Amino acid sequence: MKRPSSLRSKINVYFITMLVVILGIFSLAITQYFKETFRENAVSNGEQLVGQSISTMDTYFSHLKKIIQVLGSNENILKAVQYRNSVDEIDYKYELANKWTVEYAMQNAIGYNYDIKDIIIIGKEGTALYHSGGSIKSDYNFWEQDWFPSKQDDYAIVKFTGLHEQDYYFNKTDEQTISMFIPVKDYRNVHKDYNATLVFNFYVDKMFYSGDLSFSHAIMIVDSQGNTVWNTSNNLNGEQMLQMKQQLIGDKGSFIVDQTDSDTSPYSVVYDTSQITGWKNIGLKSLDEVDRHIHVLIMFSFYSVLATIAAVLISSMIISKSITKPITKLAQKFKRIPLESLEVDLYDDSTKEILILSATADKMINKIKDLNHEVLFEQASAKDAQVRALQHQINPHFLNNTLQIIKALALSNDSQAISEISTILGKMLTYSIYQPYEMVELMKEIHHAENFLKIQMYRYPNMFDYEVVFPEDLSSVKVPKLILQPIVENAIQHGILKKGHGYLVISIQEEDEHILISVIDNGGCMSTEEQEQIENELKNNQVGSKSSSIGLANIHERVKISYGGNCGIRINSEYGKQTTISIVIQK
Known part of the structure; x- marks a missing residue:
């Protein structure tokens, strides 16, 4: 089978040929043009150039002096x-x-x-x-x-x-x-x-830019010790450079640097000294005798430009057609993919690059097919996990207990309390059921937890007090939905009720690059062993046997998925004093 040629080799052949011709023609034309211009304008242009350069440099350094003086x-x-x-x-x-x-x-x-x-x-x-x-x-x-x-x-x-x-x-x-x-x-x-x-x-x-002046002069700047600071010309040999520096006497002047061998040119030198830096600004101009056949030079340049334009146009057409034809063919095949459900054969060996591209695309399509099956399977698994987690959030015992409270209030004809607790329960169910995995504002999550606490205060009157403390500027921070209420529920069930009476604080505060959503209670504090056991379960993604551990593990995993491995649940228990469960999220 014939081995296809690469696009790179085609481009190299065409453009190398084109560039060699163009550069050769223009190099010769520009060199001739420069020599002619240099000879005619040596001294006058040199004085003008050096004067402008000195003025520009002094103005610039005066500006910088002000800056360094202010900064100093x-x-x-x-x-x-x-x-x-x-x-x-x-x-x-x-x-x-x-x-x-x-x-x-x-x-x-x-x-x-x-x-x-x-x-x-x-x-x-x-x-x-x-x-x-x-x-x-x-x-x-x-x-x-x-x-x-x-x-x-x-x-x-x-x-x-x-x-x-x-x-x-x-x-x-x-x-x-x-x-x-x-x-x-x-x-x-x-x-x-x-x-x-x-x-x-x-x-x-x-620092230095000679701009269009470089077409008539080269620029050199030397400091007060004679060291070269800037040089736009490397044409002077060592002897000429030494000869020039020996004649830089006084603040300004002009002289000629002689030719030292057949390979060098004599130069016209014009110099002036900066009043700010003390550096000498030097204008250099070659004085080689040049061919003065201007008519021949103009005609040669004209035909060279025409030939270059023709060569570029022809080469561009050939290269464009050579490159775009196989790519267009492959693109048409790609367009058929949505219509044929990834069953398109993209194989094309018109060039080496297209062969690699089409073969790789075929492999990618096969990989996409496999990934589609994996994604569908993972989505189904994730849906099951979400349903199980949602079922855990809507606690049947909590609903049953709340209905029992409403029943008791009905028997006592406390219609106002029944209205309030029914309204709160409706808000909690609405908040829990609709889009339980969206990101919500922190204020909404706190209100949901407060609604839960209000119902618990009906169920356990005079058993606990609570307080919510957080800065208003954090109220709009986005957090995963339904992460705070399970921790509040654990604090009441496994803390305050064991003690008989206590207090509960919901505290929001900033810590470096994180925000801590903390639930603090002074109920039955956990021992060091219990704390270490729960922390190990959270660290190793192990769900404990207790419902409190399951709830914490669920929240810990959701927070890590949302914010990364440095976030999650943090536990701090002082035995006999208080227990703090904190949700650590990224700012």
């Missing part, structure tokens, strides 16, 4: 630095708040200036106190580095450093940056020394 006197930073430099042992509870406020101030500065790479605050020992970037080596001393300024001024004097490595970061030793420095200072009290330095580091490749 930030009240939260002053407070944090003063604390770190004044204690030998850090109180991390206090330091955590300082760190948050300092990092917040740093991120605000970075958020409005995307060129800022990171910000570091260096303390009195020369080590980093705070930083916005990655992890900094704890034993790294910035004062010992050649690029770090040897002396910091007492006032708002901003200093700059040229390009240097960021070897103080873990796993980033090869990255380079430029930096601004200013002492951390409270300018309302300039005589107070905080012994700290604020450092701004910048993305070098984002």
